[in-house]
Amino acid sequence: MRSSQFFLPTLRENPAEAEIVSHRLMLRAGMVRQASAGIYSWLPLGFKVLKNVERIVREEQDRAGCQEVLMPTIQSADLWRESGRYDAYGKEMLRIKDRREREMLYGPTNEEQITQIFRDSIRSYREVPKMLYHIQWKFRDEVRPRFGVMRGREFLMKDAYSFDMDYEGARRAYNKFFVAYLRTFARMGMRAIPMEADTGPIGGNLSHEFIVLADTGESQVYCDREFLDFDVLGKDINYADPAAVEKVVNHFTSLYARTDEKNDQAAFEQQVPEARRYVGRGIEVGHIFYFGTKYSEPLKAQVQDKDGNPVTIHMGSYGIGVSRMPAAIIEASHDDNGIIWPETVAPFRVGLINIKVDDKAGTAMAEDIYAKLNNAGVEVLYDDRDERAGAKFAEMDLIGLPWQLVVGPRGAAKGQVEMKNRKTGEKVELSVDAVLQRLGA
């Protein structure tokens, strides 16, 4: 993509309304724009990151054996009356009347709806277990939306649901999601710690929040710092082997990690040596629940077991805040000059800067590199505009692409390109061929 054509409305000044660094950088980098309080439009740069996050989430759900569906945003109030949540849910639920005065709502979550789908479709133990997920916009009418997409009102969420014959089955499903979540966040370059958590309005008695430690987080957490050294990736997990999955879960629950609501200060101090205690803030990026028959009971989601007896299904639900992830990643990965994207979610892998567009040799070299990277399928943003070099450098740092290539008259004369690693700041002068080779092109 050429910068001369790309819709990238960056801002020079820090927007006054942004209280935290990710909100500030997402606005400055032209990733999002507020449409109304807590409701955002995603512009091309932000949209690309959002799609990359979504792709990783999807791949790991699929790998764990979860099947994708898509439920609508607008739900019927009657369905929520069956579970009793229509009245119990507070003002966060956006309630709507349609033209026939039927009571509807914009789904804040989907336990009722997926239970209805299961109930109307599945009759026999032979079709169980099942794990279903969708990635869909949700609405929670927060009293005080803030921090940009971190606590918005309209947000994109991956929510999954598991259906099993009994607690043991449900626990196996819970473990699969637990591991899938570790893998998902690790692939995005994030170290998310699973912490024992409260179940809130979803309900149930077993729950973990996946928390990224960050001073700007909204959750107060207590955990053992040792978790920060735990290795996640590289584990080629076999989801068909419950024991292998359970082993990973046991490892990641072997140390103390709890959210505020679940913290037991005496236990914390007894189990964690003082030097390893982390008491501070964290960002919730995922939340998993086992809640048994909380919804299947009132909604009468039953299947027949081997002997023909009705069994009320055991369920869990599993959420990842997809539209919150780009902000969480920025909170964890930035410097004074801007964002530092991990390669897996970067909107482009390479930023190519032509310092002086009226220099023939340099421009020919830049065009050549641009064409070759495109042909090799390497995503590149090519700054071909007639602007000051300083402004171009600042913008590339701000938007945080992992690799910067700088082409100028001096280097072009020698056949050299400068290649900069955005994260380390390391710069090397290389031939065009060497650059292409390093980028796998």
Add this chain to the structure above:
Amino acid sequence: MRSSQFFLPTLRENPAEAEIVSHRLMLRAGMVRQASAGIYSWLPLGFKVLKNVERIVREEQDRAGCQEVLMPTIQSADLWRESGRYDAYGKEMLRIKDRREREMLYGPTNEEQITQIFRDSIRSYREVPKMLYHIQWKFRDEVRPRFGVMRGREFLMKDAYSFDMDYEGARRAYNKFFVAYLRTFARMGMRAIPMEADTGPIGGNLSHEFIVLADTGESQVYCDREFLDFDVLGKDINYADPAAVEKVVNHFTSLYARTDEKNDQAAFEQQVPEARRYVGRGIEVGHIFYFGTKYSEPLKAQVQDKDGNPVTIHMGSYGIGVSRMPAAIIEASHDDNGIIWPETVAPFRVGLINIKVDDKAGTAMAEDIYAKLNNAGVEVLYDDRDERAGAKFAEMDLIGLPWQLVVGPRGAAKGQVEMKNRKTGEKVELSVDAVLQRLGA
């Protein structure tokens, strides 16, 4: 994917509520389930088709130089007051009050919102032209939702918007979308005819609907049958060449084709020989508009031209009914036994049937084929269930995968597989290697 694990709740009986064949087949094939009137959940089989449709739409928008963004579903009423449409739009608009009693709405379309984004971000003629699109859920509170996802209330739409300095620029953008639409529908195996159309609540004075001829369509249309022989695909269009693009548009507007509102019976009869006259029904799958400054004027979307003078921007908008497409494709491609998917949008390319799961040789062969197809990246649904062969055949025909492979004890003994083309019904007996080769695996 193994049928024993796949969530595919097919129905044996024809659902009473379904009036048209696509609605009936989508329910019977377990593609969708109604959540409430005109609001549907997409189950795994339907979701896969929807994603394939979305991917083709996206690829063709990108190819035409359109950039993807994502606007929210919930919009502020104030923005629609700026254009005057808040009061003008009837009861189809779903109006909402949030917890602070602010007036909001579920977007039925996005002209105001995209104009606001453009207005707040772009100041200079150097950043024009721009073409932006998004694929997002919309809501229109139809008086009489019907025909399943064909006329739903919550529906997925690709809507694009173009921004140009003058009419000539806007016309070039219009032509690009015109051609992109021809390519998009052709890739889905559809013959969509561009017809002069009314502009309705979007406004403007230049508009084409892309219509698939079908008796179950809701639009009454008048056109020259010659269009059915026009060739679309294979045209390797260069969007950077306005003359080449215009040539395609001229070709596809050279004959008479108009929707009911625009039909001029005298002109129709004069321009089209009687034998070539089509008067009948059609399904609207796309609609493009040029409306000039209808929104940019009241919303004050202006940029500076070369001399520093303010210019009100010229706009167009371009929609494809993404969630309607699977139904439109089925209307155009089915037989008495079920759906016939074109390969480009098929949920799986291959259906593999193991006739007798307790036969060792046959099962070994089926497992071998399944593994090899998966390894080669060929999407396959493998019916490994212990069910009657007849039920398996009927279900495979119903869900319409392009290729069926049948493995049974008799064939396995000879090392032969039956390969059936769902569309033509043609069957051949082949070795496993020959089957894999034909499928490119």
